Amino acid sequence: MPRARDLLAVLVVPERCLHCRAPAARAGALLCDGCRRALPWLGVGGCARCGLPGPCPPGRCPARGAAFRAAWAPLAYEGPARSLALAGKERAARRVASWFAAAMTARAPARVTGSVQAVVPVPADPVRGRRRGEDHARLLAVAVAAALDVPCLPVLARPRAAVAQHHQSRAGRRRVPRPVLVAPPPDRVLLVDDVHTTGATLRAAAAVLHDGGARRVTALTALRTLR
Template structure:
C-alpha cells in the first residue's frame, strides 16, 4: 500500500482517454465514446449500419478456399477517439489496469440470450511476438474479468502459431494470414456455447478463424464480443 501511494504521488493516474488525473478511464470518457447503436446494427455480425442490408454478411467471398462461417458478433464502440486512445494505452503503453473498465463496458453489450446460453468465456490469444513486445497477453485479463463479471467460467481454448502483425493488412491478406494459425489447444474439447473475446474487430478474419477452429473442435455456437470495431 505504501509503495502504491508513493507511486501515485510521483506519477498520478491519468485517464487513458483524455489524460485527466484521477482514474485510469474517467467517467466522462466512458460516457462519451462512440458507442454502436445495437438497434441500427446488423443483428448477426453487429455491423454498425447493417440492420436492413448488411454489406458484410452479404459480401461475396473473396477467397473461395477460405471457409467463412456466419460470424455472430457485437462490438461496444467504434475504434475512434477515446476508445482508440484507451486501447492503444492498454496494448502498447503499459496501462494494464484498463482491463477492468474495459470488461465493464463489454458486460453491458452482452445480449441476454447469449449470457443465458454461454458455457464459458475465452479469448483470441495474442501471438508470441506480441506477448514478447507488450509483456502480457492483452486479451486474457480482459476475458477473465468479463467472465467474473458475468458469473461464467473462463477457459483458455485457443493457441496461436507464428503470424504476421495484422495491422495494415486487408481482408484477403488477414484471412490468409490467420488460416491454420489459430487452433484449439491439444487435448481440449470446447463446450457447446462459447463467448469469444477480442479487443478490436477490423475485417473479422481473426474472429472467423477462431470461430472455425472452435466449431471444428466441437463447439456448437461461438458468439464474439469486441471492445471496438474499426
C-alpha cells in the same frame, strides 16, 4: 502489492486522461470528463450477425458464412475508445481490461452472451505476447468471464505470424493463420477479443471451435471498426 515508487507517483503526479492527457476525471479514472462524454457508444440494434451499427444489405453482411452466429461490441474503434485500446496493449493493461469488460457485459445483447458455458480468448501471437508481457485479449476474457460467472477456457493457441496483424492490409488480415485447438471446447462458447476489424481473426477462431465440437459460437469484442 503496489511498489512504494508506484504509490509515490500516484500521490505526486496527477493521473492523466489516456486520450488527451488532461487530468483524469478522478483518482483511478482512465479518461477526463470530456473524453468520457465523447466515447463512441454503439447500440444493440445494428446487424445481429456482424455487429455493425446499421442493418447490412441482403447478402452483403461481412460475417456471412462465418462460424460465429452473432457478434457485438459496445464501442466504435474511434477517438477516446481507440486510445483506451492502445493503452491496454502497451501499458495500463489490467485497468483497461477491467473497464472494457464492464462495458461489454453490462450492455451486451442476450443473443451474444445468453446461455454461454465458457469464454474463450482469441489467442495472441506468442512473440508479441512475450514482448508486451501481457496477453491483453486473455486479460479481457478473464474479466468478461468473471462478470458472466462462467469459466475462461484458453483452448486455442496461435502460430507465430510472419507480420504483425496491425501492420497488414485488410486483405492481409483476411489471411491470418488459423489457431489450433489445444483442448475440447464446450457446446456454447463466447469468443472474446479486443477489436473486431475485418472479422478474419474471429472467423478463423470460431471455425476451429466449431470444427472441434462447439455447437454455438458468438463473438464479443470491446471495439468495432465501422469501415
